[in-house]
Amino acid sequence: MSRFKKKKGKKIGAISTASLPDIVFMLLFFFMVATVLREVDLKLTNELPKATEIKKLKRKSLIMHIYVGSGKFGDLKGVPNLIQLDDAISEVKDIGPYLEMRRARVTAENEKKLLTTSFKADENAQMFFINEIMTELRRYSPFGHPISYTTKKQIE
Amino acid sequence: MARRDLPEINAGSMADIAFLLLIFFLVTTTMDVDTGIKRKLPPLPDETNQPQESQMLKNNILVIQLATNKDVVLVETGAEESGQGKTLEIYKLKQFIKEFVDNNGKNIHLSDQPDKAVISIKSSAKANWGTFIATQDAISAAYKELRNAESIRKFGQEYEDLNEDQNSEIKNIYPLKLTETVKEN
Numbered sequence: 001m002s003r004f005k006k007k008k009g010k011k012i013g014a015i016s017t018a019s020l021p022d023i024v025f026m027l028l029f030f031f032m033v034a035t036v037l038r039e040v041d042l043k044l045t046n047e048l049p050k051a052t053e054i055k056k057l058k059r060k061s062l063i064m065h066i067y068v069g070s071g072k073f074g075d076l077k078g079v080p081n082l083i084q085l086d087d088a089i090s091e092v093k094d095i096g097p098y099l100e101m102r103r104a105r106v107t108a109e110n111e112k113k114l115l116t117t118s119f120k121a122d123e124n125a126q127m128f129f130i131n132e133i134m135t136e137l138r139r140y141s142p143f144g145h146p147i148s149y150t151t152k153k154q155i156e
Numbered sequence: 157m158a159r160r161d162l163p164e165i166n167a168g169s170m171a172d173i174a175f176l177l178l179i180f181f182l183v184t185t186t187m188d189v190d191t192g193i194k195r196k197l198p199p200l201p202d203e204t205n206q207p208q209e210s211q212m213l214k215n216n217i218l219v220i221q222l223a224t225n226k227d228v229v230l231v232e233t234g235a236e237e238s239g240q241g242k243t244l245e246i247y248k249l250k251q252f253i254k255e256f257v258d259n260n261g262k263n264i265h266l267s268d269q270p271d272k273a274v275i276s277i278k279s280s281a282k283a284n285w286g287t288f289i290a291t292q293d294a295i296s297a298a299y300k301e302l303r304n305a306e307s308i309r310k311f312g313q314e315y316e317d318l319n320e321d322q323n324s325e326i327k328n329i330y331p332l333k334l335t336e337t338v339k340e341n
Contacts, residue, residue, distance in 0.1 A: 053296035123286030148192035
């Protein structure tokens with residue numbers, strides 16, 4: 001009978017937590033790699049329009065951003081049709097030099113024409129102002145300029 | 157001199173440190189990538205390359221006019237008298253563009269052939285960017301569906317799955333010819 005002794009008294013050993021740091025580190029590295037720290041402080045209201053036929057923009061180094069909207073803070077609060085390049089509120093005439101500066105920063109010669117503008121305009125921005133910006137971009141792009149009208153994804 | 161054994165460093169807090177970093181990156185992470193409608197801006201026209209709109213048959217041009225009203229656009233094919241266009245709700249625009257492009261000469265007011273069709277967006281100065289995007293979206297959607305249908309008919313595959321040669325073949329059948337102008341006033 002003693003052969004079938006119940007294992008009742010035996011305790012289950014504690015679960016080893018030695019591999020916990022490894023798991024956490026793995027997650028940590030994933031998020032470190034996936035993280036994009038917010039690169040600019042938006043000084044404009046920027047409610048992007050929604051669309052369905054959208055494509056993702058790749059190659060972060062080949063993207064420049066132009067923000068269009070109305071002012072959010074201080075004296076500029078509520079002033080419509082403003083441009084922000086990087087961290088500064090700018091004027092239409094600043095776009096050309098900015099574009100050239102960004103183009104000069106692209107080292108590979110054959111990639112210079114791939115520099116894409118991510119055009120982030122508020123949905124209430126007015127077309128005459130947008131047109132001024134587009135004209136300026138075209139003036140400084142003798143071979144055409146790739147552009148992405150940045151939108152949010154429309155959820156059906 | 158006998159060396160003393162170094163006491164082992166307790167690695168128990170390693171997990172805590174890693175957790176702390178993990179939580180920091182979890183909070184700061186924004187994984188949204190920019191998405192948008194892709195287009196290419198042409199260079200400004202100069203004396204040597206003037207637009208040659210006058211050479212085209214007028215029924216091959218679809219003019220979409222944007223005004224301040226967000227929900228409707230005015231569409232007009234060149235064959236009709238100017239100012240005789242009809243208003244169209246934006247959600248119906250995609251269907252209309254498909255009819256216009258894929259007309260193949262059936263209706264004399266619409267395009268003769270898909271590769272001759274030109275779409276021209278004319279916005280008024282006060283029109284909204286949102287309306288413009290909605291129009292662009294409808295155009296993209298219409299062309300995507302047309303290309304997809306042609307691609308399935310020809311190669312039995314979705315347009316997105318085609319290889320480069322097949323892709324450009326379909327693109328040559330349904331090339332997107334688009335002009336964007338803004339009226340100044």
